[in-house]
Each structure stands twice: as C-alpha cells, then as structure tokens.
Amino acid sequence: MIRIDIATLFPQMCEAFLSESIIGRARRGGYIELFCHDIRDYADNKHNRVDDKPYGGGTGMVMQAQPIYDCISAIKAQAGSDRRVIYMSPQGKPLTQQKVKELACLDGFIILCGHYEGVDCRVIEELDAEEISVGDYVVTGGELPALILADAVARLQPGVLPNSDAYSLESHYQRLLEYPQYTRPEIWRGRSVPQVLLSGDHKSVEEWQKTMQTAVTLKKRPELLAARRNDGSPYAKYLTVKAAEPGLPEDIFEALTMLSKNKLLSSKEKKIFVKNAEYLHNILPLKTGKQRIFLKADAQEAIESFLPLCDILSAHKLNFNIIYTDFPGKIIQESEIYVVTEDITDT
Ligand SMILES: C[S@@+](CC[C@H](N)C(=O)[O-])C[C@H]1O[C@@H](n2cnc3c(N)ncnc32)[C@H](O)[C@@H]1O
16 A cells, blocks of 8 residues: 655644545554654754844745655655655656556655755755646745645555546546536537437447547647657557448538538538638548548647637537558557647548
8 A cells, every 4th residue: 555654844734635535444444554644743943943034135934854754765764765755846756647657556655844944955865856836826825736636546556436437538647638628418508418328329429539539639739749659659640530320421621511501501501611621631631441630740739729620520419430550541549649740641
C-alpha cells in the first residue's frame, strides 16, 4: 500500500480534505496511507516560530530550514530513509498525468508544503527535493497543490476507484481527452444524446468513444497530440473520415453531398459543408479509392475542417469513423491517436 506523508504548517487544512469522499473512504478502507505532519512541532523556540525575515530584505517571511529538515527526518525515520521528497513550488515542472503515474508506482513519498514567501532554498538542496508545480500561477501555500498531487496519485491505487477503467479512459491517462459524456434526459433543450449511445451495441459505443477521444483532443488541446508523438507514440501519415451508416456513401464528402441533394441539410449546415469541403478539396485533392489523404503541412487545419463535417453527421444521428493509416488503404489502428506529420508527394 502506498504511503504519502505531507509536511505542512496547516495539517488540519489537509486532513479536512483527505478525510472526505473517495480519498477518505480509501484511507478508512486501508487502500492508501496518508499522514499530515505539523512542521511547527519541530520549532526550537517556545513561540513555535518556524519562519523569519528574508536576508536582503523584502516583504513576507521565509520558512526556516531546520524545522523543515527535522520534520522530514522524523517522517523518514518512520516511513523509510529512501523516501523521495517533493516540494510543491511554482518554480517546479508542471504536474502531468505521466508524473502522477510515475509517483503512483512508488511505495510512498513525502510532500513538503511551503507558505508565506516560500522556504529557505538550502533545505530544498539538502533534501534533494524535486520541485513540482500545479501550474504557472502562485497560490498562498503548498497545501492545495499537495492535495492535488496526493489525490491524483491516490486515485490510481488499487481499490480506490471501482476499476482501472475509471481512470484509464479519463482525460490525460493516454495523453488524450475523454469522449463527451451524457446522462438523462435523452433530449435536453433540443439537444439529443448521440444515437449510438442509445443503441445498446457495446462495440459501436466503444468505437464512438475512441473516435471522440481523438476528435475532442484535436479540437480542444491539439498540442497534446504533438506531445504524444514526441514521446514515441505511434502516428500515421494519412487520415480519413468515413461515414459508417448503411445506405450512405463511405466518403464523407459524398455522404454529405447526398444529404444535401436530398434536401436534408439545413441552409446553415449546407454553408458549413460547402466552406469546409471547398477548403479541404483545395488543399488536399489526393484520393485513393475511398480514402482522403492529408499532408503534413495542412494536417491540423484539415482536421479542424473535418470536425464541423463530423458534427453535421452527428446532428443527423449518422455514425462516422475517423481512421488513421500509415499508408493509403491500410488501416493500422482505428481511433488511436495520430497526427499527420509527413509530406507525401506521390502515392
Ligand atoms: C506564495 S508561494 C511562494 C512563491 C515564491 N515566493 C516564488 O515566487 O516562487 C508560497 C508557497 O505556496 C506554494 N505554491 C504556490 N504556488 C504554487 C504552485 N503553482 N504550485 C505548487 N506550489 C505552489 C509553494 O509551496 C510555495 O512555497
């Protein structure tokens, strides 16, 4: 079982959060160990002071090195002398799900919370502490950042959530965002739940979810895809969108043309179709069989032009698949995450 120790000037603030809800239950159920330690218990004066004015002047107080060092040493004596120390700091590397996964595999670690102007930097060096930030902004103390880290790590521990699907399909676990979620009622203010989610067909639902993970990531956080590519994740050179509805042409342009000819598109949808289709045809006229092929330079814009077309299909409750291939005609992995990166001058 993982053991997380938090060294802070405000242990009750941390306890209040860590005793409630999922984390509180997991602690009581014996799935995780979390301890909050009061750095003030290690003050060497009768007023329990653990901070002092900064050398060189300036506003605010700085937390002294010795009480912090003594507190962390006492924790190590209980938990293990090899425990890693993490200092929550706006100067650290921003926390990511990858870092959370890494820490979740340890037997435990210690989190140090600063407050006021921060801590005497010598204790960070002495403890060889890793600095982790919760983002490029400053909050008043390390407690909220520490709780974010502890919560993110704790929920990956066996027994804390009902099963691994509860976190592995969520945003960031696979460097993708989650697919859109819906609950009752089926229609709310004229907005319907996609038909596929009501179909009871688990395979189609799974395919839709995978496709939407990609589509949502491309729309909201395209840079995550680049990060995935940079860490060696697979990617493809080509991309196509296929209508997946019996009676409709597979090619998304032909499918939409057919809907348009049958006067099934609203005038607004028609405008969106014409605008995006024109753009896509201009930049990427290549076609192999039924596959539309997209080239490096235009990939992102191409994808962004595809999404409104997918939205039209969705609005008409028509299924579609986004398919990425390593060369035209060959599917390497449907709905996995790829970014088109290479120029293809001849095919
Ligand atoms: C007001 S901040 C000190 C900021 C420090 N003077 C600086 O400019 O880098 C007080 C404490 O809050 C915590 N803290 C503030 N912002 C944080 C962030 N973005 N991520 C993690 N911890 C943060 C740190 O523990 C820090 O020691």
